[in-house]
Amino acid sequence: MSADACIIETRALQKRYGSIHAVDDLHLQVEAGTVYGVLGPNGSGKSTLLRLLLGLVWPDAGTIRLFGLPLATHRDRILRRVGALIEKPDFYEYLSAYHNLALLGRLSGLRLERQKILASLEQAGLAARAHSKVKTFSQGMRQRLGIAQALLHDPELLILDEPTNGLDPQGVADVRALIGRLNREQGKTVLLSSHLLHEIEVVASHVLVLHQGQTVVAGAVHDLLECSQARVRLLVDEPQVTRQLLAETMETVHVLEANNGHFVLSMALDQVPLLNRHLVEAGVTVRALIPMRSLEAYFLSIT
Amino acid sequence: MPTLVWIELQKLFCRSRSYIAFIAIGLIVGVIEWGLRLEGHQVLELLMQNLQEAFLFQGNLLNGYLVTYLVLNSLWLHVPILIALVTGDLVSGEAQAGTMRLLLTRPVGRLRLLTAKYLAGLLYTALVVAFLAVTSWGMGRLCFGTGDLIVFYQTMNIVPEAELPWRFAAAFAYGALSMGVVASLAFFCSTLANHSLGPIITTVAILIGCTIVSTFEVGMFRTVQPFLFTTYLSKWQGFFAFDVQGEDMGLAIGILVGHMAVFFGGAAGVFLRKDWTT
Numbered sequence: 001m002s003a004d005a006c007i008i009e010t011r012a013l014q015k016r017y018g019s020i021h022a023v024d025d026l027h028l029q030v031e032a033g034t035v036y037g038v039l040g041p042n043g044s045g046k047s048t049l050l051r052l053l054l055g056l057v058w059p060d061a062g063t064i065r066l067f068g069l070p071l072a073t074h075r076d077r078i079l080r081r082v083g084a085l086i087e088k089p090d091f092y093e094y095l096s097a098y099h100n101l102a103l104l105g106r107l108s109g110l111r112l113e114r115q116k117i118l119a120s121l122e123q124a125g126l127a128a129r130a131h132s133k134v135k136t137f138s139q140g141m142r143q144r145l146g147i148a149q150a151l152l153h154d155p156e157l158l159i160l161d162e163p164t165n166g167l168d169p170q171g172v173a174d175v176r177a178l179i180g181r182l183n184r185e186q187g188k189t190v191l192l193s194s195h196l197l198h199e200i201e202v203v204a205s206h207v208l209v210l211h212q213g214q215t216v217v218a219g220a221v222h223d224l225l226e227c228s229q230a231r232v233r234l235l236v237d238e239p240q241v242t243r244q245l246l247a248e249t250m251e252t253v254h255v256l257e258a259n260n261g262h263f264v265l266s267m268a269l270d271q272v273p274l275l276n277r278h279l280v281e282a283g284v285t286v287r288a289l290i291p292m293r294s295l296e297a298y299f300l301s302i303t
Numbered sequence: 304m305p306t307l308v309w310i311e312l313q314k315l316f317c318r319s320r321s322y323i324a325f326i327a328i329g330l331i332v333g334v335i336e337w338g339l340r341l342e343g344h345q346v347l348e349l350l351m352q353n354l355q356e357a358f359l360f361q362g363n364l365l366n367g368y369l370v371t372y373l374v375l376n377s378l379w380l381h382v383p384i385l386i387a388l389v390t391g392d393l394v395s396g397e398a399q400a401g402t403m404r405l406l407l408t409r410p411v412g413r414l415r416l417l418t419a420k421y422l423a424g425l426l427y428t429a430l431v432v433a434f435l436a437v438t439s440w441g442m443g444r445l446c447f448g449t450g451d452l453i454v455f456y457q458t459m460n461i462v463p464e465a466e467l468p469w470r471f472a473a474a475f476a477y478g479a480l481s482m483g484v485v486a487s488l489a490f491f492c493s494t495l496a497n498h499s500l501g502p503i504i505t506t507v508a509i510l511i512g513c514t515i516v517s518t519f520e521v522g523m524f525r526t527v528q529p530f531l532f533t534t535y536l537s538k539w540q541g542f543f544a545f546d547v548q549g550e551d552m553g554l555a556i557g558i559l560v561g562h563m564a565v566f567f568g569g570a571a572g573v574f575l576r577k578d579w580t581t
Contacts, residue, residue: 017580054408057578079410086408090401094317103310107409149405 006068007032007157007189008053013062015048015213022048024213026062030191030206035183037204037221038193045213046193047087050161053191054084066157080108083155085163089146093135097126097145100134101152108153117152124148125174139166147175151182158182160192164199176203231256232272234263235288236279245282250275261287307411307419308426315389315423324385324431331381332374332438336446339370366450367443368467372543374439375474379537383485383510386431390424391489391502394574398497398581407579417574421490421567428486432479440471454543462543470547474539477556481539484532484559485510487566494573497581532562 008030015023023045030036038046051057053064055075064071066078091100098117105112121130124144129137137145143166150158163179164172180203182188194200200207201221209216217224236242239261246253246263252271257264267275272291279286315321339346347365394417397403406416452462462470488509492502513533516524528534535555541548 051579056404056407057580058576076410076412079408082408084408086404088401090405092314092317092402093400095314103313104405104409106306106310107406107411109410 005031007066008036008191009065010053011063013049013052013064014060015045015052015057016060021045021213023052023059026210026213026215028208028215028218030189032189033183033187034206035179035190035192035204037200037207038191038210039195039197039200039207040193040210040216042195043212044210046210047161048213049210050084050086050159050191050193053159054079054082054086056086080153081156082159083150083153083157084159085146085150086159086161088139088165089142089149091134091142091145091149094133096131096133097121097137097148098130100145101149104149105152110153112152120148120152121145123151123178125171140168140171143167143175144171147178156188158188158190158192160190162194163192164194164196172199179203230267230269231292232265232267232275233288233290233292234265234275234286236261236263237285237287238283239263241282242279242284245278245284249278304415304419304422307415308422311393311419311423312426315393315427320392321389321427323388324382325434327381327385328431328435329438332435332442335374336370336442339365339373340446364450364453365447366452367440367445367447368449368452368464368471369454370443370447371436371439371471372452372454374435374443375478375539379478382431382435382482383536384507386428386482386486387489387503387506387510389427390486391493391506392499393420393424393490394493394570395496395502396493396499398579399499401581404579404581413575414571417494417571421487421570424486424490425483428482429479432475432482435478436471436475452543454540456540456543458545460543460545470542473547474542477539477542477552480556480559481532481536484536484562484566487563487570488532491566491570491573494570494577529558532559535559 006029008028010026010028013023013026013028014021026045026049028049038049040046048057052059053066053071055071067081069078071078091097092103095103098121101117101120102112105117118127118130121127124147126141126144126148129141134142134145143163147160147163150160158179160179164175167175176199179190179192183190190203192200192203204221206219207221207224208218234242239258242261242263243255243258246255246265250267250271253265253267253275255263256266265275269291272289276286276289279289344365394403397406407413449464451464452467454460454462485506489502489506492505492509493499496502496505510533513531514536517528517531517533517536535558538552538555541552541555
C-alpha cells in the first residue's frame with residue numbers, strides 16, 4: 001500500500017496507563033475508501049486507539065499520521081476532515097438538539113444554515129425532536145444525534161466507537177446502511193470499533209483484531225476468512241464410510257463432533273470442494289455441506 | 304477567538320447555576336439595605352458617639368455611598384464562593400458531562416479552547432462584580448440619597464461627594480481584578496479534576512486557608528503574607544484613603560495580575576498534556 005493511499009498510518013504506537021499496555025507497538029494502515037473495523041474483547045485497546053487517532057490522549061511512543069500529516073503538529077487541519085463519535089454520545093443536556101449541532105458546527109468553523117442543520121437531524125431521524133432539549137432524549141436518540149454531529153461538516157474520515165450502541169434493531173440496521181451508503185456513494189473512509197463481531201463482518205471491508213493492546217491480525221475480512229480454519233457442518237447417510245475416508249485421505253480435516261451422520265469439522269475453506277469430491281467418489285450421499293464462514297468463529301480461534 | 308468566547312458565554316448563560324450569583328447578590332444587597340433603612344441611623348450614631356463629642360457633623364451621613372461601601376465590605380467574602388461555583392466548573396463540568404470529548408474532536412486547538420473558556424470565566428466574574436456595583440450603588444442612592452462618605456481606613460477619612468464616583472469605579476475595578484484571581488484559581492483547580500464539585504470545594508478551602516494566613520500577624524505567616532493573593536483582596540479600600548497610595552496600589556495590582564498569570568499558566572500546563580479518558 002502506498003503512503004499516499006493511506007488515510008491513517010500508525011507506527012510503533014504505544015500507550016500505557018500505569019503498568020497496563022493499552023496499545024502496544026501498533027502498526028496500522030487504513031487505505032482511503034475502506035470501512036475498517038477494530039475488533040477485540042473488552043480492554044483490548046480499541047477505544048484507546050481511537051482516542052489516540054483523535055488526539056484525545058497522547059501516545060507514549062510511536063507516530064500517528066492522518067491524511068499524510070503528523071497528528072502531533074497538524075491536529076486542527078486533520079480534525080477538519082474527521083468526524084468522530086467516541087464512546088457514548090454526550091451533549092449539552094440543557095440545549096436542544098438543533099442548538100447542540102449549531103454550536104458544534106461553529107466550533108468546526110462552519111456557520112451552518114438552519115436548513116443544513118435540520119437536514120442533518122432529518123437524516124438521523126430526529127427532525128421531530130429538533131427543538132427538544134437533549135436531556136429528554138433516550139440513549140438511542142442520543143446515539144443518532146452523535147452520528148449526526150459526526151457527519152455535520154461532511155468529513156472524509158469517520159471514526160466511530162461502537163456506533164450502534166443503544167439503538168433498537170431498526171436503528172442498528174439504519175446506521176449500518178448509512179455507513180455502507182457513505183462509503184459506497186460518497187467514498188468516505190470509516191474506522192469503527194465494535195464488540196459485535198457480526199457488525200464488523202457485515203459492515204467492514206477490513207478488520208484489525210486487538211488483544212491486550214497488540215495486533216493479533218489485520219487485513220481484508222474476505223482474505224482472513226478464506227485463509228482461516230472454518231467450521232464445516234456435514235450431513236451424510238453413511239457415517240462409517242465418511243469417518244474412514246476422513247481419517248485416510250483428509251489429514252488436515254479435524255473432526256470436532258460426530259453424531260451418527262452429523263459431523264462438525266474444522267478445516268480450511270479452500271479444502272471444502274475437495275472433501276465434497278472425495279465423498280461423492282466414495283459413494284457417500286452428501287445431504288448437506290455447510291461452511292460456517294463467520295468472523296466470530298475466526299475471532300474465537302485467534303484470541 | 305471572539306466566536307469561541309461567545310460560544311462559551313452562551314453555554315455558561317444557558318445554565319441555571321450561572322444565575323445563582325446574581326440572585327444571591329440581589330437578595331443580600333436588598334436585605335442589608337432594608338436592615339440599614341430600619342436601624343442604620345441608630346447604629347451610625349452609636350459608632351460616631353465619641354467623635355460627635357469633638358466634631359460637628361452636618362449633612363446626610365447614612366447615604367447611598369456609605370451603604371455601597373458597607374455592602375462591599377460585607378459581600379467580599381461571599382462573592383468568591385459564588386464565582387468559584389461557576390468558574391470551578393468550566394473544565395471539570397464538561398469532563399464530567401462527557402462534552403469535553405466532543406469539543407476536543409473539533410478542529411479547535413486545546414490552548415485556544417482553554418483560553419476561550421478562561422476569558423468567558425473572567426467576563427462572567429466582571430459581570431458579577433458589575434452587578435454588585437449597580438445594585439449596591441443604584442439601590443443605595445435611590446433609598447438613602449447622596450452625601451460625603453465617612454470611612455475608617457487606617458484613620459478616619461471624609462471623602463467629598465465629588466470624588467466618590469471615580470473612587471468607587473476604581474474600587475470596583477480592583478474588586479473585579481481580585482475576583483479574577485479567585486476565578487483563575489478555581490479555573491486551575493477545574494483542569495485538575497473530572498468532577499465539578501471537587502474544584503469548587505478546593506478553591507473555597509484554599510481561599511479560607513490563605514485568608515487565615517493573610518489575616519493573622521504571626522511571625523511565620525508574616526513572611527508569606529506578601530506573596531498570597533488573599534493579602535490583597537481587601538486592598539480596594541485603599542481607594543478611599545485620604546491620599547491614594549498609587550505605588551502600593553500598583554504593586555497590589557501587579558501581584559494580583561501575576562497570580563492570574565501563574566494560575567492560567569498552570570491550567571494550560573495541565574490541560575495541554577491531559578489525557579481525556581472520560
